Amino acid sequence: MQEVDxxxxxxxxxxxxxxxxxxxxxxxxxxxxxxxxxxxxKPIAVSSPALEDEPNLVGSSIVSHGQTKVICGISIGxxxxxxQSDTLNQNETNSQDSKSDGEYDAEPVYPVxxxxxxxxxAPTEEEMILSQRLYEWxxxxxxxxxxxxxxxxxxxxxxxxxxxxxxxxxxxxxYPEDSDMPDLFSRVKPYKFVLYVHLKVFGRxxxxxxxxxxxxxGALKNTxxxxxxxxxxxxxxxxxxxxxxxxxxxxxxxxRIFIDENQDLSNPLQLNKDNIGGASNYGLYDLxxxxxxxxxxxxxxxxxxxxxxxxxxxxxxxxxxxxxxxKKSINNISYSGGGMVLTKDTLKQCFKLAKKRAENTQ
Amino acid sequence: xxxxxxxxxxxxxxxxxLYSDITPKVxxxxxxxxxxxxxxxxxxxxxxxxxxxxxxxxxxxxxxxVEVSVFGPRPIRGSFTDRASFSVECKFLxxxxxxxxxxxxxxxxxxxxxxxxxxxxEHKISQYVETAFLPCIILEKYPKSTIDVFITVIxxxxxxxxxSILNLTNWIVNCSSLALIDSGIEIKDIVTSGHIKYLxxxxxxxxxxxxxxxxxxxxDCLVSFESLKNDEIVxxxxxxxxxxxxxxxxxxFIKECSSMSEKIRANFNNYLLKLCEN
Numbered sequence: 001m002q003e004v005d006x007x008x009x010x011x012x013x014x015x016x017x018x019x020x021x022x023x024x025x026x027x028x029x030x031x032x033x034x035x036x037x038x039x040x041x042k043p044i045a046v047s048s049p050a051l052e053d054e055p056n057l058v059g060s061s062i063v064s065h066g067q068t069k070v071i072c073g074i075s076i077g078x079x080x081x082x083x084q085s086d087t088l089n090q091n092e093t094n095s096q097d098s099k100s101d102g103e104y105d106a107e108p109v110y111p112v113x114x115x116x117x118x119x120x121x122a123p124t125e126e127e128m129i130l131s132q133r134l135y136e137w138x139x140x141x142x143x144x145x146x147x148x149x150x151x152x153x154x155x156x157x158x159x160x161x162x163x164x165x166x167x168x169x170x171x172x173x174x175y176p177e178d179s180d181m182p183d184l185f186s187r188v189k190p191y192k193f194v195l196y197v198h199l200k201v202f203g204r205x206x207x208x209x210x211x212x213x214x215x216x217x218g219a220l221k222n223t224x225x226x227x228x229x230x231x232x233x234x235x236x237x238x239x240x241x242x243x244x245x246x247x248x249x250x251x252x253x254x255x256r257i258f259i260d261e262n263q264d265l266s267n268p269l270q271l272n273k274d275n276i277g278g279a280s281n282y283g284l285y286d287l288x289x290x291x292x293x294x295x296x297x298x299x300x301x302x303x304x305x306x307x308x309x310x311x312x313x314x315x316x317x318x319x320x321x322x323x324x325x326x327k328k329s330i331n332n333i334s335y336s337g338g339g340m341v342l343t344k345d346t347l348k349q350c351f352k353l354a355k356k357r358a359e360n361t362q
Numbered sequence: 363x364x365x366x367x368x369x370x371x372x373x374x375x376x377x378x379x380l381y382s383d384i385t386p387k388v389x390x391x392x393x394x395x396x397x398x399x400x401x402x403x404x405x406x407x408x409x410x411x412x413x414x415x416x417x418x419x420x421x422x423x424x425x426x427x428v429e430v431s432v433f434g435p436r437p438i439r440g441s442f443t444d445r446a447s448f449s450v451e452c453k454f455l456x457x458x459x460x461x462x463x464x465x466x467x468x469x470x471x472x473x474x475x476x477x478x479x480x481x482x483x484e485h486k487i488s489q490y491v492e493t494a495f496l497p498c499i500i501l502e503k504y505p506k507s508t509i510d511v512f513i514t515v516i517x518x519x520x521x522x523x524x525x526s527i528l529n530l531t532n533w534i535v536n537c538s539s540l541a542l543i544d545s546g547i548e549i550k551d552i553v554t555s556g557h558i559k560y561l562x563x564x565x566x567x568x569x570x571x572x573x574x575x576x577x578x579x580x581x582d583c584l585v586s587f588e589s590l591k592n593d594e595i596v597x598x599x600x601x602x603x604x605x606x607x608x609x610x611x612x613x614x615f616i617k618e619c620s621s622m623s624e625k626i627r628a629n630f631n632n633y634l635l636k637l638c639e640n
Contacts, residue, residue: 054517055382056474057457067413071516075457077377077472110373112456112475118415118433118510120451123369131371194377196473198456200514202429203413228380259380 019310027287027301034307039353041280041305042066044211044361046218055259058195059223059269065211066307069202072215074109074195074223078257081150081190106142107149108135109220111197113212115204130208133334134197134216137322141275141331143220148270149193152176153257154229155184173229173260191257193225206307209320213279214361223269227260277324277331278358281306282350283315284340300346304353316340319350323358330354372473379472382459402570402625405533407633409544415512417545421537424572427517428534430541434509446504450492452484452513452534459518460484487513487531491538494555494586494597500548509547511538525559525582525601529571532557535586535597536626543634552630553596555586556622558615562606567614569622581606585619589627593620 015022015033026033036042044065059074111134113127123131138144154175176185197219199212260266283306287299306312317340322332330351335342397403405423412418415431435446454460456474460483480488491511499509513534518526535555542549559571562579581604586597595616600607 054457054459056380056459069411071455073455073457075474077373077379079374079377110371110473110475112370112372116412116415116431116512116514118431118436118512128369135371194373194472196373196457196475198475200455202418202431203411203415205413256381257378259382261382 015310020314023285023310023314024287027285032303032307033310036305036307038301039304041357042206042307044214046214048218048222055226055261058225058266059219059221061215061218061222063211063215063218065214066305067203067205068208068211070208070211070215071200071202072212072219073198074219075198076225077194077196078151078191078228079194081192104142105146106139107144107146107192107195108139109144109195109197109216111135111199111212111216113199113201113208115201115208117204126208130199130212133209134199134212137213137332138216141277141322143272143275144195145270145272146192149195149225150190151193151225151228152185152190153188154227154260155188155232156229156258157184157232171231175227175229175265188230191228195220195223206305206312207281207318207320210279210281210305213322217276220269220271221273224263224266225269226266227262228257229260230255230257274326275324275331276326277322278354278361279320279322279332280304280354280357282319282321282353283311284317284319284342284346285315286340300340300343302346302349302353304357317342321350321354323351323354325355325359325362367476370476372476377472397570397572399566399568402622403572407537407540407630409540409637415545417541417543417547419537419540419544421533421540423533425517426530426533427515428530428537429514429516430534430538431512431514432509432538432541432545432547433512434545435504435507435547436510438506438508442506444505445501446499446507446509448492448496448499448501448509448511450488450495450511450513450538451480452487452491452515453480454484454515454518458515483527487527487534490531490597490599491535494535494553495538495542497594497596498550498553498588499542500550503548511541513538525576525580528582528584528599528601529557531599532570532584536630540630540633551588551590552627553586553588554623554627554630555584555597556619556626557582557584558618558622559583560602560606560611560615562603567618569618578603579606581611581615583612583615583619585616585623587620587623589624 009017011022023033032038042065044063046061046063048061056075057073058076061072063070063072111131113130115124115127154173156171156173158171174181174184197216199215201208201212283303285301285303287301303311303315306315306318316337318336320334321330324331403424405421407419407421409419410417411420412431415433417432418430420429438447456477460481491513515530518530532555535553539552539554543552557570559568560566560581560583561568561577562581581600581602584599585595588594588596
């Protein structure tokens with residue numbers, strides 16, 4: 001019988017053909033394939049670029065997390081504010097809100113995560129899950145009070161003395177708070193901003209919730225809400241034919257709502273900053289897969305900030321934590337993947353790491 | 363829209379979009395004001411930023427920011443083909459303003475994040491880049507595979523005038539060249555291009571114009587070259603008042619674009635040599 005030669009591979013080849021073996025060997029040496037130590041995080045940096053001249057863009061941020069880059073932009077739309085009484089007592093309720101914590105209504109944002117992966121088509125499962133988790137986190141942590149998004153639009157009126165053409169220079173915009181013409185605003189409804197978040201991810205190299213979460217917070221922090229106005233009927237109104245069942249060619253008057261591009265009038269978005277936490281993720285890896293005992297296993301390794309395919313694929317159990325340094329509490333826990341017994345000790349250790357991470361990156 | 367997009371979180375269906383000011387403002391261009399007519403603006407370039415693409419490059423040219431990733435050669439499914447297929451997709455980030463935006467945004471959702479497919483402008487740019495690069499890539503070397511170029515426009519510098527799209531495309535072509543080089547895909551030559559603006563009334567020829575307001579008497583010309591092959595033209599795009607165009611003017615334009623393209627090419631050569639040294 002012919003003897004089988006033992007083949008050996010250089011590390012970079014082995015990591016591709018047998019990622020599990022490669023990872024195990026690394027970990028036994030006390031190292032990770034990315035050469036970080038077990039509890040070492042990737043550096044994360046949030047910057048706010050000056051993407052000017054885009055009236056619809058109210059906030060933006062760029063996060064670099066290791067090799068991963070996330071570009072986040074917040075744009076706006078409006079809906080009519082449903083609850084009239086809310087808007088009228090806006091100022092009074094606002095002050096009460098901040099006192100009695102948890103008593104106010106919170107508003108969500110609508111995130112869409114787009115991971116550049118060289119394919120087109122419908123969003124992937126990962127993108128959908130990330131978007132949903134960000135949406136739920138904003139709503140659950142109540143960082144955007146409902147009152148922060150309410151706005152009373154102004155009215156643009158044309159100067160009567162000017163020519164009937166109504167050239168652009170003759171338009172003045174009046175706002176309810178600094179005008180003494182209540183009649184003018186009687187038919188103008190209050191509106192509520194809707195925040196749309198778009199996150200573009202380049203160079204994915206690990207779980208993406210942390211950088212996306214950081215990018216979202218970064219962008220929300222520098223969001224400035226502009227004033228909006230409706231034009232007086234004398235200036236601008238369009239009739240668009242719409243088609244509806246049984247009624248063809250019916251005309252509806254559409255009021256367009258405009259953004260006042262005067263930067264001096266815009267206000268920073270009022271966030272409940274106390275509720276903002278820092279996110280971190282952990283993978284649990286069992287060095288002794290043979291043992292089935294339910295005892296505390298000393299061979300469980302906690303890997304902070306997973307990176308690379310091997311770590312992501314082999315750490316079946318993943319833990320994601322959001323620690324809030326202001327309230328000194330864990331805000332959000334998500335644990336996925338089975339096969340591991342999550343012991344109290346492991347959890348405690350993760351909490352400690354999450355606390356450190358959140359305080360360092362704040 | 364009758365069918366709601368259930369895969370994306372797009373917010374309330376009754377939300378209405380916001381329109382920019384009625385009163386148009388004169389946007390002064392950020393960055394290098396006072397660039398002379400003959401100069402090409404200074405740019406920042408960087409390759410290999412995106413780790414999971416085969417090749418990538420990033421360019422900042424005053425307020426234009428573009429990222430290009432090349433994926434491939436990747437195997438295709440199905441029957442054998444004797445050469446690679448090449449595709450280009452250019453997408454603006456959804457919150458960026460585009461020319462004729464009202465036309466495609468008109469009756470859709472207020473949230474642009476759910477936009478599917480490409481807009482007119484994105485199609486035009488994609489097509490231009492695709493035609494410009496097809497002759498230079500050695501597709502026969504990669505049978506049964508695809509090479510895909512993904513262009514992301516991160517900032518346009520509020521260039522909504524249709525003519526400014528030419529300037530944007532110019533930098534996209536140059537950026538894509540670098541991304542292709544970074545990917546290591548075999549190419550015959552580096553494609554670079556130049557853009558000039560001609561103002562009839564002032565008899566003024568501006569190389570790489572920063573201001574891009576709409577004018578009646580303006581002509582814009584974008585030409586892409588393969589300079590190794592005797593400056594062969596691989597792409598040509600003219601915009602503006604085409605009644606003004608004469609044969610004499612056109613050859614002048616091409617000459618100017620060629621010299622701008624050469625300048626960029628020289629800079630790229632320099633950049634690539636420096637990369638090799640490090």
